Amino acid sequence: MVNKFLLAIVPTIALLDALVVIPGIGSQPPQPELNIEYSRQNLTRLEDGRLVAASAEDLVIGNDRYAVYRNLTGPPDEKRFTISNEEMNGLKGLILTTGFMQVPGTDYPQKDGIVNLTKYTLKLESGSNSKTISWVNQGASEVSVPSIVRNIGTQLDAVIKGHV
Numbered sequence: 001m002v003n004k005f006l007l008a009i010v011p012t013i014a015l016l017d018a019l020v021v022i023p024g025i026g027s028q029p030p031q032p033e034l035n036i037e038y039s040r041q042n043l044t045r046l047e048d049g050r051l052v053a054a055s056a057e058d059l060v061i062g063n064d065r066y067a068v069y070r071n072l073t074g075p076p077d078e079k080r081f082t083i084s085n086e087e088m089n090g091l092k093g094l095i096l097t098t099g100f101m102q103v104p105g106t107d108y109p110q111k112d113g114i115v116n117l118t119k120y121t122l123k124l125e126s127g128s129n130s131k132t133i134s135w136v137n138q139g140a141s142e143v144s145v146p147s148i149v150r151n152i153g154t155q156l157d158a159v160i161k162g163h164v
């Protein structure tokens with residue numbers, strides 16, 4: 001009698017367990033939001049010591065993957081496009097899962113007397129967190145810029161190159 005009872009109960013419990021587990025299979029936790037603004041300026045020092053922009057570009061990427069690229073020197077040049085899921089997931093991975101948001105927001109200063117340099121500014125918003133970091137190319141930097149910061153700049157440069 002007990003064996004018949006167990007034979008009826010065990011499959012029922014297994015079926016209920018399967019119904020609880022199956023909806024979780026394949027579903028991914030929601031990705032946190034990420035909005036990115038990235039600017040890049042190629043600067044040249046004039047004889048009087050002033051820095052002028054030989055070129056200036058701006059890239060804004062929303063959490064919906066919609067991006068706007070603007071060339072800020074010369075005639076107005078704006079391009080709108082959507083980055084791929086792969087590109088957005090790569091950026092989110094680099095920014096949100098590596099601890100980058102814990103790197104202090106700061107300006108990494110340039111050396112004095114540099115004639116040509118590239119200046120970068122990165123503004124990030126993820127949920128209630130925001131961060132702004134500015135740096136210059138490695139040869140013009142007064143201090144060492146963390147490689148994670150340079151890597152994100154390289155990834156964003158690749159997005160620009162791939163879509164513009």
